[in-house]
Amino acid sequence: MSDTKHRSYHHGDLHRALLDTALGMLAADQTWTFTLREVARRTGVSHAAPYKHFEDKDALLRELARIGFVRLEQAMAQALSSGPPSMREKFVAGAQACIAFAQHNPGLYRLMFSADADKGADPRLHEAAMATFGVLLRLLEKGQQDGSFRPVSIPALAAASWAQVHGLAMLAMNGQLLEEKVGPDPVRAALDVLLDGLCCKV
Amino acid sequence: MSDTKHRSYHHGDLHRALLDTALGMLAADQTWTFTLREVARRTGVSHAAPYKHFEDKDALLRELARIGFVRLEQAMAQALSSGPPSMREKFVAGAQACIAFAQHNPGLYRLMFSADADKGADPRLHEAAMATFGVLLRLLEKGQQDGSFRPVSIPALAAASWAQVHGLAMLAMNGQLLEEKVGPDPVRAALDVLLDGLCCKV
DNA sequence: CCAGAAAAGTTTCCCCTGTAAACATGGAGG
DNA sequence: CCTCCATGTTTACAGGGGAAACTTTTCTGG
Incomplete structure (x- = not known):
C-alpha cells in the first residue's frame, strides 16, 4: 500500500x-x-x-482552491474542444464555461480568487492556476497563428481577455448582469465588444 | 443640535x-x-x-465600503475632467484612476467588492456603488453621442468596460501584471485591446 | 436649577473558532 | 505477540463577535 x-x-x-x-x-x-x-x-x-x-485551515483552503482550478481548467478545455471551429466562437465558449462555473460554484470560485488562498504560498496551487491560465494562453496563440486574432503582444491579449472573463464572472455571480438591463445575452454582448477589438477586422 | x-x-x-x-x-x-x-x-x-x-461588524464594513466607493467615484471623476479631451483617452484615464486606487488601497478595494459587504443589505452602500458606476455610464453615453464609441447597447458596453477595469484592477493588485511579462504599460496595452472594440473604426 | 431620561462607554459573560498538547487506539512489521 | 507510528480524540487556551447589565455623562423639560 x-x-x-x-x-x-x-x-x-x-x-x-x-x-x-x-x-x-x-x-x-x-x-x-x-x-x-x-x-x-x-x-x-x-x-x-x-x-x-x-497543516492548518489555510492549507485546506488552498487544496480546495487547487481542486477548483483543476475543475475549471477541465471545464474550459472541454468547452474549447467541443465547441465550434471558429476561434472567435471557441473563445466565447471558453469564457462562457468559466462564467457558468463561477455561477454554479460561487463559493469555490470566490475562494479560488480570494487573497486567503495565497497562491504564492503553495507551489501546487500556483501550478494549477497557471495551468488553467494556460488554456486561455494556448487558445490566443493558436488564434494568432491562424490569423484570427490580431498580432498584438500575447501577454497584453491575455491580460485583457482574462480580466474580461474574470470580471464578467464576478458581475454574473453578483447578479449584476440582469437580462432586463443588458439584453437577452449579457455575457455574449459584453464579450463581443472585447472580441471586436481582439479579432482581426473582416 | x-x-x-x-x-x-x-x-x-x-x-x-x-x-x-x-x-x-x-x-x-x-x-x-x-x-x-x-x-x-x-x-x-x-x-x-x-x-x-x-449595529454589528458588518455594518461597519459596509460603511467603510461606502466611503471607498465615494472616494473611488471622486478619483475617477477627477481623472475624467482633468484628462485629455479625447473620449478614448478619457476612458483610459478613468480606468487607470480606478486601477491606481485599487493598488493604493488594496484592502479597501477588496472589501468594496467582497461578498461580505453585501450591497443588497444596505441602500446607502448600493447607492454609492451605483454612483461610482454612473461615472462610467455617463462617459459611455457622452462618447456614444459624439460618435467616439460604437452605437451598441449601453448596458453591454458598460458591462464589458466595467468587467475589464475591475478585472485589471484585480490582476494589478495581485501583482499579475508585471512589466517584464506584459510590456512597459500592461494596463494601457490591455485597455487598448478593449478600446479597439469599443471605439468606432477610424 | 435640578431631576430624570437617554446616550455613550465599560465590564462581564457566553459561545464560537483555530490551534497546540496530551492522551488513546489500532493495524503493520519485527 | 508486542511494539511503534499514523490516525483520532480530549482537553486546554487565546482571541473574536455579540448580548446584557451597569456606570457615567450629557441633554432636556419642569
Whole structure:
C-alpha cells in the first residue's frame, strides 16, 4: 500500500472525505466562510482530526482552491474542444464555461480568487492556476497563428481577455448582469465588444 | 443640535474615529481581516463601544465600503475632467484612476467588492456603488453621442468596460501584471485591446 | 436649577473558532 | 505477540463577535 499516500487507516481516507465535505458546503453557499470545526463535524470526526491531514485551515483552503482550478481548467478545455471551429466562437465558449462555473460554484470560485488562498504560498496551487491560465494562453496563440486574432503582444491579449472573463464572472455571480438591463445575452454582448477589438477586422 | 446624528458626547464623534482607525488599518494591509476589537483597541475604547455606533461588524464594513466607493467615484471623476479631451483617452484615464486606487488601497478595494459587504443589505452602500458606476455610464453615453464609441447597447458596453477595469484592477493588485511579462504599460496595452472594440473604426 | 431620561462607554459573560498538547487506539512489521 | 507510528480524540487556551447589565455623562423639560 504505497502507491498513494492517503489510503485507509482508521477512517478510510479522511483526507478526501474532508475535502468532499468542504466542497459540498462550498457548493451550497454563496460564500466560503465555513469553519474547520463544522467541516469536521459534518464528516463525523473530532474537530482536531483535520490537523492530521492539513497543516492548518489555510492549507485546506488552498487544496480546495487547487481542486477548483483543476475543475475549471477541465471545464474550459472541454468547452474549447467541443465547441465550434471558429476561434472567435471557441473563445466565447471558453469564457462562457468559466462564467457558468463561477455561477454554479460561487463559493469555490470566490475562494479560488480570494487573497486567503495565497497562491504564492503553495507551489501546487500556483501550478494549477497557471495551468488553467494556460488554456486561455494556448487558445490566443493558436488564434494568432491562424490569423484570427490580431498580432498584438500575447501577454497584453491575455491580460485583457482574462480580466474580461474574470470580471464578467464576478458581475454574473453578483447578479449584476440582469437580462432586463443588458439584453437577452449579457455575457455574449459584453464579450463581443472585447472580441471586436481582439479579432482581426473582416 | 439636531441637524446631524453623530455629534459629540463622550468621546467626541467616536463614529468617525472608528472609521478612521479602520481605514488606516485597511490602507496598511493587503487584506481587510481586521477585528472589531482591534479597531476599538487602537481607537482607545472598550471592545463593546463600537456597538453603540454600528449595529454589528458588518455594518461597519459596509460603511467603510461606502466611503471607498465615494472616494473611488471622486478619483475617477477627477481623472475624467482633468484628462485629455479625447473620449478614448478619457476612458483610459478613468480606468487607470480606478486601477491606481485599487493598488493604493488594496484592502479597501477588496472589501468594496467582497461578498461580505453585501450591497443588497444596505441602500446607502448600493447607492454609492451605483454612483461610482454612473461615472462610467455617463462617459459611455457622452462618447456614444459624439460618435467616439460604437452605437451598441449601453448596458453591454458598460458591462464589458466595467468587467475589464475591475478585472485589471484585480490582476494589478495581485501583482499579475508585471512589466517584464506584459510590456512597459500592461494596463494601457490591455485597455487598448478593449478600446479597439469599443471605439468606432477610424 | 435640578431631576430624570437617554446616550455613550465599560465590564462581564457566553459561545464560537483555530490551534497546540496530551492522551488513546489500532493495524503493520519485527 | 508486542511494539511503534499514523490516525483520532480530549482537553486546554487565546482571541473574536455579540448580548446584557451597569456606570457615567450629557441633554432636556419642569
